[in-house]
Amino acid sequence: xxxxxxxxxxxxxxxxxxxxxxxxxxxxxxxxxxxxxxxxxxxxxxxxxxxxxxxxxxxxxxxxxxxxxxxxxxxxxxxxxxxxxxxxxxxxxxxxxxxxxxxxxxxxxxxxxxxxxxxxxxxxxxxxxxxxxxxxxxxxxxxxxxxxxxxxxxxxxxxxxxxxxxxxxxxxxxxxxxxxxxxxxxxxxxxxxxxxxxxxxxxxxxxxxxxxxxxxxxxxxxxxxxxxxxxxxxxxxxxxxxxxxxxxxxxxxxxxxxxxxxxxx
Amino acid sequence: xxxxxxxxxxxxxxxxxxxxxxxxxxxxxxxxxxxxxxxxxxxxxxxxxxxxxxxxxxxxxxxxxxxxxxxxxxxxxxxxxxxxxxxxxxxxxxxxxxxxxxxxxxxxxxxxxxxxxxxxxxxxxxxxxxxxxxxxxxxxxxxxxxxxxxxxxxxxxxxxxxxxxxxxxxxxxxxxxxxxxxxxxxxxxxxxxxxxxxxxxxxxxxxxxxxxxxxxxxxxxxxxxxxxxxxxxxxxxxxxxxxxxxxxxxxxxxxxxxxxxxxxxxxxxxxxxxxxxxxxxxxxxxxxxxxxxxxxxxxxxxxxxxxxxxxxxxxxxxxxxxxxxxxxxxxxxxxxxxxxxxxxxxxxxxxxxxxxxxxxxxxxxxxxxxxxxxxxxxxxxxxxxxxx
Numbered sequence: 078x079x080x081x082x083x084x085x086x087x088x089x090x091x092x093x094x095x096x097x098x099x100x101x102x103x104x105x106x107x108x109x110x111x112x113x114x115x116x117x118x119x120x121x122x123x124x125x126x127x128x129x130x131x132x133x134x135x136x137x138x139x140x141x142x143x144x145x146x147x148x149x150x151x152x153x154x155x156x157x158x159x160x161x162x163x164x165x166x167x168x169x170x171x172x173x174x175x176x177x178x179x180x181x182x183x184x185x186x187x188x189x190x191x192x193x194x195x196x197x198x199x200x201x202x203x204x205x206x207x208x209x210x211x212x213x214x215x216x217x218x219x220x221x222x223x224x225x226x227x228x229x230x231x232x233x234x235x236x237x238x239x240x241x242x243x244x245x246x247x248x249x250x251x252x253x254x255x256x257x258x259x260x261x262x263x264x265x266x267x268x269x270x271x272x273x274x275x276x277x278x279x280x281x282x283x284x285x286x287x288x289x290x291x292x293x294x295x296x297x298x299x300x301x302x303x304x305x306x307x308x309x310x311x312x313x314x315x316x317x318x319x320x321x322x323x324x325x326x327x328x329x330x331x332x333x334x335x336x337x338x339x340x341x342x
Numbered sequence: 343x344x345x346x347x348x349x350x351x352x353x354x355x356x357x358x359x360x361x362x363x364x365x366x367x368x369x370x371x372x373x374x375x376x377x378x379x380x381x382x383x384x385x386x387x388x389x390x391x392x393x394x395x396x397x398x399x400x401x402x403x404x405x406x407x408x409x410x411x412x413x414x415x416x417x418x419x420x421x422x423x424x425x426x427x428x429x430x431x432x433x434x435x436x437x438x439x440x441x442x443x444x445x446x447x448x449x450x451x452x453x454x455x456x457x458x459x460x461x462x463x464x465x466x467x468x469x470x471x472x473x474x475x476x477x478x479x480x481x482x483x484x485x486x487x488x489x490x491x492x493x494x495x496x497x498x499x500x501x502x503x504x505x506x507x508x509x510x511x512x513x514x515x516x517x518x519x520x521x522x523x524x525x526x527x528x529x530x531x532x533x534x535x536x537x538x539x540x541x542x543x544x545x546x547x548x549x550x551x552x553x554x555x556x557x558x559x560x561x562x563x564x565x566x567x568x569x570x571x572x573x574x575x576x577x578x579x580x581x582x583x584x585x586x587x588x589x590x591x592x593x594x595x596x597x598x599x600x601x602x603x604x605x606x607x608x609x610x611x612x613x614x615x616x617x618x619x620x621x622x623x624x625x626x627x628x629x630x631x632x633x634x635x636x637x638x639x640x641x642x643x644x645x646x647x648x649x650x651x652x653x654x655x656x657x658x659x660x661x662x663x664x665x666x667x668x669x670x671x672x673x674x675x676x677x678x679x680x681x682x683x684x685x686x687x688x689x690x691x692x693x694x695x696x697x698x699x700x701x702x703x704x705x706x707x708x709x710x711x712x713x714x715x716x717x718x719x720x721x722x723x724x725x726x727x728x729x730x
Binding site: 147174180 | 362
């Protein structure tokens with residue numbers, strides 16, 4: 078949402094555009110016993126922005142997503158989503174968000190359609206709307222012909238696509254997509270990219286975590302690179318590449334840390 | 343509470359029961375096969391077969407003018423087609439025959455039996471004036487099914503002899519759990535086992551609930567559901583409903599299979615309704631045990647093993663197996679909820695007790711209290727320690 082602010086004197090109208098923050102992370106630290114997974118992370122994601130959270134395994138990406146979605150409590154610091162403090166107003170936050178977990182979390186004894194409809198029902202969607210949205214998403218993800226098969230019989234890529242649809246069937250304002258394309262074949266990955274681009278067109282706010290630098294460059298308005306729980310770079314892919322005189326984000330990461338982003342995979 | 347959400351989760355759980363082979367076997371096929379196998383082996387298909395048990399009786403009651411009581415009692419035992427009575431003059435001779443397997447049980451009628459019965463009828467409402475006594479029963483421990491059946495049959499005949507054929511719910515000088523006369527001549531070993539089989543089937547809900555929770559936890563599904571607006575109370579309500587429904591299906595199936603093999607329980611529509619109610623409540627108890635198991639278990643495999651901590655005592659101490667156990671083990675049975683389920687169903691279907699009889703109400707109360715405690719404890723523990 079763009080807000081107009083009119084400054085004094087009235088005859089000299091100065092219009093300043095301020096974008097509304099969808100997600101605010103303020104000095105977030107999350108510790109698991111003696112391991113610090115997220116270390117003083119501060120970040121603001123604007124409404125309608127597609128924000129990429131990049132970093133190697135164990136950098137703290139998934140922990141950050143889990144704190145944002147209310148699954149984990151911060152050790153210190155605070156997070157707000159859609160204007161609601163996650164710790165104090167989790168119910169309001171859950172109405173706004175859709176979470177696509179890193180590991181496919183699907184009921185293998187249900188069909189693809191049943192999985193999607195179950196999560197639509199958990200978000201209390203009206204029946205007609207749910208059916209329409211389910212049909213639409215299955216079509217977009219090329220799963221219509223397999224929708225009546227049990228997910229246990231799906232290939233890995235198909236399970237990942239259903240995993241994503243389950244997160245988005247209720248048309249959430251804010252989506253947390255935790256490595257949604259890991260293990261996908263190039264064709265499926267491309268389909269998911271197109272799908273995520275559509276979310277952007279619909280003015281949805283998306284936080285996308287990924288290992289794939291080309292994915293971040295293709296999709297994200299801005300990226301934040303985190304390592305050992307700390308934010309080490311923040312900006313648009315173009316600005317970061319320009320600042321570090323790098324060909325791609327991978328080179329940016331190497332320059333910042335001296336190692337490859339996917340070396341721990 | 344959003345009932346659409348609850349309904350969706352119930353539907354999901356019931357689909358799991360039908361579609362997952364292991365769950366389908368444990369919940370549906372196993373009770374069906376068990377009932378059929380036991381019914382065919384120990385029942386009376388079509389009501390044409392019957393089993394007889396050889397009982398040795400040592401009647402030591404000779405105190406005039408009350409000995410008529412013991413003579414009537416022995417006569418009634420002899421009238422039951424399922425029993426063959428052999429009189430012994432001494433306990434030693436009878437014991438020798440029991441050891442050699444010539445009889446399957448020995449019943450010692452004490453010298454004051456008639457006096458005890460008479461004291462009851464002189465002051466039926468004043469227990470302080472009764473002369474209490476005990477019948478001694480020795481059972482052949484090598485014959486599991488005989489030992490299961492004989493004790494309740496003798497109780498029934500005793501009740502009919504001393505108190506008449508009407509259900510009785512007042513205190514008595516001779517403790518018997520049987521409030522009414524059972525037509526012993528039509529009963530088979532399976533009739534005594536059937537109530538325990540209902541409880542036996544539901545016990546395995548502990549395992550399926552534990553497996554379901556640990557599998558969903560391991561696959562990240564519990565966390566995923568936790569990111570939706572679904573509340574813990576909606577989730578647990580769905581669990582309770584789906585498992586109660588499952589228990590009802592089990593009862594209906596076991597009834598159907600038992601009927602098929604000749605089981606014709608006593609009781610009216612109210613008895614059947616109460617049986618369904620008590621089994622539904624017992625299902626909640628097993629949901630609670632399942633949640634406790636899921637809290638302790640780190641994986642579905644471990645859940646299967648740990649579930650037996652709850653299953654085995656309930657199975658051996660509280661179902662159809664219980665009658666074959668030692669007196670101390672039978673006493674221990676009173677600490678497991680399945681004992682009260684079996685006892686209530688036995689009272690309803692074998693003894694023909696009305697639904698409002700104190701025995702049944704007591705059983706129902708104990709099962710309800712156990713279920714509430716187990717469920718609350720399960721929810722509390724799983725919520726605190728079991729979610730991750």
